[in-house]
Amino acid sequence: KQEVTQIPAALSVPEGENLVLNCSFTDSAIYNLQWFRQDPGKGLTSLLLIQSSQREQTSGRLNASLDKSSGRSTLYIAASQPGDSATYLCALSPGGYQKVTFGTGTKLQVIP
């Protein structure tokens, strides 16, 4: 059974800092990994999708990496802004007809 862990559970940083969020998983047989953002009381917004054959994806100030051999993915946020404050979740798909498994999330607060 796939286990997905996100550390830290919560993170508070001053505006402008670069930061890294971590996602660890136990089963490297994944098809893709997706990072989501969730604002309080809202649904999930997709940020980046990394296919298993890829090592990283970039979108604006966000960069996500994937290392299947070590069972890790990181989400790098450059020059953080207060608007980045949200919960960030990673989700792994094993492909085929198998369900997507989510981590527990990291709650980020960027202080102005």
Add this chain to the structure above:
Amino acid sequence: DTGVSQDPRHKITKRGQNVTFRCDPISEHNRLYWYRQTLGQGPEFLTYFQNEAQLEKSRLLSDRFSAERPKGSFSTLEIQRTEQGDSAMYLCATHRDRVFTGELFFGEGSRLTVL
């Protein structure tokens, strides 16, 4: 394409009542998932559909819960005899592709409060 739509956004009910949530997927998205999320937790898988076929149900889905996807379009999640422990956000997610999973798109969720 207006995204995944969920209705109602918020439902308050008394314990013992039945509630039904609806999810309208993005057009041509043939796979549809239901997740439940409680405060401070990541989404927990409940069930999913490939077109109209329900392929898997979580152990979390007691026999008070039933989900359908007639005709492979919209889906409904019904909870019978609600309990306070059912209070949560119920999320629907969909994506295209039959075999290979693609990017997952979520609705805004339906928040259930059981008094």
